[in-house]
Amino acid sequence: KSTHLQPSNSKFLYMLPYVALGFMSSKFDETAMNLALIQIEQKLGIAKATAQWLNTIYYISTAAFAIPMGKVAERFGLINSGICFHLLVACISLGCFFINNFYGLLVMRFICGAFIGGQIAVRNTVLAKYPARAKAQKYIGFTMITNQVSSIVIPYAAGWLLELDFHWLFITTFSISLLASFSLIFFQQASQQTKKQKFDIFGATFLMLCIAGFCLMFTLISYEQYLFAGISFTVSFISLISFYFVEKKHVDPVLPLYLFKNPISDIFLLNVVSFSMAIGINWLVPQILMDSQRSGFVGSLQAVMALISAISLPFINKKVIGKYVVVGCYSVLSVAFLLGFALSQNTTAFIVLCVISSFFISSIVQQLYPMTLLSVSQQLAGKVAAFPTTSRTVGNSISLCIMSTITALIVEKNHxxxxxxxxxKGAQVDFLFLLAACILGLIDCIFRIGCFRNEKGKFGYKESKIRELKQEEELLNVMKDIKTEETTKINQSQAVTIIQQKEELLNVM
Incomplete structure (x- = not known):
């Protein structure tokens, strides 16, 4: 084990192999599958709205299992669990290479998404816990740049492999995951949770049913099965209500609602919006260009724009508060999507708009990522480590289903x-959906997002606009926890000690 890879004192240069390979393991899988959908539609003989479920089921599984898998990692060791998650993804990817059936692939994508969720939760926690606190934001910035450099190669490589066959994409994911698991071996293990964890099985189940039911509604609409679409929506709504009440009562919920307040709740919403725009643009490119190598090349250009964003954003952040950066990006994107609606019939204009939009979408995502991880103390970082993953899944799943349904209906109408x-013509309406999502994010950012204390001295900073979690709300939830069935067994003196410990934890924030 390296002395340069220990909790709270790791050096980024030594973390770099894991940071790059861990990111590529999930990024290649997602990017390649998005580019492969058209080939899969043709080879397996399935409809467009059905094929996108290979991505949607993956994202839903990732969202549902990210936090539970993160808790598994805390219980059995962050590094050991990360190694296992990568090895399991490698095995599943190898299995996918031999499958030529849509439903078989669908099941494997669901299982793969669960372990990818664990990978991402571990990676986010490592980025929060292993660097020194003073260097955490700087290292997160380095990580974003590293990820964007990797993203330049991934789309073009995936497009080239698709010229052979989509099955070879799984062999590549298999190889990257093996290397990522090896890179984790050199990390020193972080402290583990010694107490027995209660997993929120019902919470994860209701979350899956809620997202899946809502997304399935749009797929059924594309098939004009309106009765079943209504049933699907009802299941989604009931699951959402059930999820809320289960989370309120569970000792260790999938989404800790006591943390789910401004600014975290609004950052979560902005993440949902930004990821829905990102996946929407990425989905449109291969659908319109209908050429894997050209689509891969455009994807690489988008990654170059994201890299430029990652390099330039730290300099902007030295002078301007994060809120102003996000508002500015949403404003430019609103104009870009409006132009996309008007010019999407022109292939060249479509490509230019998609590439330019990537710069501003990436800027929003990169701005929100550290805001999420650093919105709580380092001791509570594990509690929010899976929030970006969950918001990404919600945004990606809903956006994919809505846009594929819109496209399928318009293609059918204009047969x-x-x-x-x-x-x-379908792309034109898809741009209107992206515009609506963008305006929602812009309004929320203007009226709900404030500034942070570490932004003092930057343009736009005002003491009256600081947004932070209220200690009184946290303490109230601590007291509620003590009233649960699990904690009523603790005597009064032990309960007072727990409250005092959590008060000290909150004072760090």
Whole structure:
């Protein structure tokens, strides 16, 4: 074990192999599958709205299992669990190479998403716990740049492999995951949770049913199965209500609602919006271009723009508060999506708009990422480590289903036109959906997001606009926890000690 890879004192240069390979393990899988959907539609003979479920089921599984898998990692060791998650993804990817059935792939994608969720939760926790606190934000910035450099190669490599066959994408994921597991061996183990954990099985189940039911509704609408779409929505709504009440009562919930307040709740919403825009643009590119290598090349150009964003953002952040950066990006994107609606029939204009939009979407995501991890104390970082993953899943799943449904309905309505022309008409309406999501994020950011104390001295900073969790709300939830069935067995003196310990924890924030 390296002395340079220990909790609260790790050096980024030594973390770099894991940071790069851990990111590529999940990023290649997601990017490649998005580019492969058209080939999968043709080879397996399935509809567009059905094929996108290979991505949607993956994202839903990632959201549902990210936090439970994160808790498994805390219980059995962060590093050991990370190694296991990567090895399991490698095994599943190898299995996918031999499958030629849509439903078989769907099941494997669901299982893969669960362990990818664990990978991401471990990676986020490592980034929060292993660097010194003073260097955490700086290291997160380095990580974003590293990720964007990796992202330049991934789309073009995936496009080239698709010229052979989509199955070879799984062999690549298999290889990267093996290397990522090896890179974790050199990390020193972080402290483990010694108490027995209660896993929120019902919470994870209701979360899956809620997102899956809502997304399935749009797929059923694309098939004009309106009765079943209504049933699917009802299941989603009931699951959402059930999820809320289960989370309120559970000792260790999937989403800790006592933390789910401004600013975390609004950062979560902005993440949902930004990820829905990102996946929307990425989904449109191969659908409109219908050429894997050209789509991969455009994806690489988008990654270059994201890299430029990652490099330039730290300099902007030295002068301007994060809120102003996000508001500015949403404003530019609103204009870009409006132009996309007007110019999507022109392939060149479509490509230019998608590439430029990537710069501003990436800027928003990179701005929100450290805001999420650093919105709580380092001791509570594990509690919010899976929030970006969950918000990404919600945004990606809903956006994929809505946009594929819109496109399928418009192509069907314009069946008398050439297929490519009908697709571009669908893209026009898809840009309106992206515009609506963008305006929602802009309004929320303007009226709900404030500034942070560490932004003092920057343009836009005002003491009256500081947004932070209230200790009184946290303490109230601590007291509620003590009233649960699990904690009523503790005597009065032990309960007072727990409250005092958590008060000290909150004072760090």
């Amino acid at each position: 008398n036109l050439e297929y490519e022309v009908a697709l571009k």
